[in-house]
Amino acid sequence: MDQLLEPPDEDTLRVMIATDNHVGFLERDPVRGLDSFAALEEIFLRAKEYHVDFVLLGGDLFHENKPSRKTLHSTMAILRRHCLGSTPVSFQVISDPAPQGEGQEASPPAFSHVNYEDPNYAVGLPVFSIHGNHDDPTRDGPSEPLSAMDLLGMTNLVNYFGKASATDAVEVAPLLLQKGRTCMALYGLGNMRDERLNRMWQKKKIKFLRHAPRERGAAPDFFSLFALHQNRDTGRGQKNCVQESMIPEWMDLVVWGHEHECLVRPTRSLAGGFYISQPGSSVATSLVEGEATPKQVGVLDVREGNFRLFPVPLRQVRAFILKEVRLSALAGLDPHHPRAEEQVQAALEREVRALIHEAREDHPPPAPPWAVLAPPAPGAGLGAPEGGVLGFLHPQQPTLWAAFPGPGREPFRHPPLLPGAEGGARGRGEPGTGGRGAEWRGRVGRGCGGSGRR
Numbered sequence: 001m002d003q004l005l006e007p008p009d010e011d012t013l014r015v016m017i018a019t020d021n022h023v024g025f026l027e028r029d030p031v032r033g034l035d036s037f038a039a040l041e042e043i044f045l046r047a048k049e050y051h052v053d054f055v056l057l058g059g060d061l062f063h064e065n066k067p068s069r070k071t072l073h074s075t076m077a078i079l080r081r082h083c084l085g086s087t088p089v090s091f092q093v094i095s096d097p098a099p100q101g102e103g104q105e106a107s108p109p110a111f112s113h114v115n116y117e118d119p120n121y122a123v124g125l126p127v128f129s130i131h132g133n134h135d136d137p138t139r140d141g142p143s144e145p146l147s148a149m150d151l152l153g154m155t156n157l158v159n160y161f162g163k164a165s166a167t168d169a170v171e172v173a174p175l176l177l178q179k180g181r182t183c184m185a186l187y188g189l190g191n192m193r194d195e196r197l198n199r200m201w202q203k204k205k206i207k208f209l210r211h212a213p214r215e216r217g218a219a220p221d222f223f224s225l226f227a228l229h230q231n232r233d234t235g236r237g238q239k240n241c242v243q244e245s246m247i248p249e250w251m252d253l254v255v256w257g258h259e260h261e262c263l264v265r266p267t268r269s270l271a272g273g274f275y276i277s278q279p280g281s282s283v284a285t286s287l288v289e290g291e292a293t294p295k296q297v298g299v300l301d302v303r304e305g306n307f308r309l310f311p312v313p314l315r316q317v318r319a320f321i322l323k324e325v326r327l328s329a330l331a332g333l334d335p336h337h338p339r340a341e342e343q344v345q346a347a348l349e350r351e352v353r354a355l356i357h358e359a360r361e362d363h364p365p366p367a368p369p370w371a372v373l374a375p376p377a378p379g380a381g382l383g384a385p386e387g388g389v390l391g392f393l394h395p396q397q398p399t400l401w402a403a404f405p406g407p408g409r410e411p412f413r414h415p416p417l418l419p420g421a422e423g424g425a426r427g428r429g430e431p432g433t434g435g436r437g438a439e440w441r442g443r444v445g446r447g448c449g450g451s452g453r454r
């Protein structure tokens with residue numbers, strides 16, 4: 001959409017929101033080993049294409065708690081390629097030098113500055129990230145708990161925030177950001193075991209610090225954005241999730257990490273006054289329905305207490321189609337036939353071929369320069385076929401796999417590469433954003449001057 005190809009105006013803070021990149025997932029797989037890196041790279045390419053002010057990651061950047069050297073190296077290479085540089089950053093951090101609340105710390109521990117304010121570094125695209133359950137801080141012997149995010153924080157590649165050090169009580173303090181007349185209070189809470197968080201919440205041991213109310217007319221109100229990485233309440237047990245009613249009702253927008261299904265379009269919470277956006281994972285880590293919905297990230301515009309969000313489909317993500325096949329519904333199969341197993345094999349091969357065809361139709365390879373990353377091939381034959389009905393045997397999955405050694409299962413040919421620095425993609429192609437998700441939203445009576453304070 002054209003609005004995204006133009007830089008935001010001086011009062012609009014534009015944020016790329018993404019989560020659960022799970023880089024390093026299946027890194028040794030000859031076919032899918034580079035998928036997670038290609039998706040991460042595309043996120044940053046798009047962030048630059050759409051002139052975002054910063055990138056917000058909602059946790060589980062890494063798939064493994066101790067990522068391999070290769071994964072760390074590739075991730076650092078991507079961050080370094082896209083985030084370092086002399087592009088001016090046009091928003092300021094206006095909170096105190098040590099904005100972390102009691103029981104919270106950041107990396108570097110003092111969080112005396114954001115990475116782009118470090119005079120020894122040139123950061124053109126700041127990244128703010130919390131940790132998830134895959135890359136949470138753990139101890140090596142007597143050392144303080146550290147996560148891979150701490151390493152990225154210490155090297156100034158990301159601004160790692162939302163790390164709670166206390167186990168009994170946490171105060172979540174916001175980073176206060178300002179761009180022109182837009183002010184944002186950015187809250188983050190890295191993953192904790194759901195039961196523990198739930199217990200702390202019930203005991204009122206989780207506090208959200210809120211900026212002091214401003215004088216009427218003195219300055220714009222703050223837009224409160226909260227990034228967390230926990231189970232949502234989807235019926236898995238009330239104590240095994242964060243219920244929306246636990247989130248302060250004065251929050252404006254919650255970026256919900258951890259849930260892999262892409263539900264990036266903001267939906268209004270029934271519990272509070274806030275909206276929720278769940279970007280979902282950028283790589284499918286399990287073969288379930290929620291992962292088969294198209295992978296998207298979001299570009300969020302915030303202007304003086306109002307926001308709009310553009311869903312942005314990722315084109316470098318391997319197509320994944322899930323289909324349930326009922327053998328009883330397929331014509332020409334006889335469970336009593338002496339060669340029933342072969343019949344099943346052939347029938348399933350036909351089904352998979354049809355899915356590959358469908359995937360190719362729906363996901364044409366991206367045109368240059370995106371193709372530099374090598375077009376992802378449809379992920380065919382990945383699913384374990386459901387068999388065993390009506391007396392049929394379970395077809396052997398390796399046998400079915402062997403039927404598709406070819407074009408359906410192409411790996412990325414080489415590690416993702418950077419197109420020209422200015423991303424020649426500018427001006428071509430629609431980001432495919434829908435109109436509905438990009439309406440301006442806000443609270444009635446909010447806006448400049450702190451009117452309608454909650």
Ligand SMILES: [Mn+2]
Binds near residue numbers: 059134
């Ligand atoms: Mn997670």
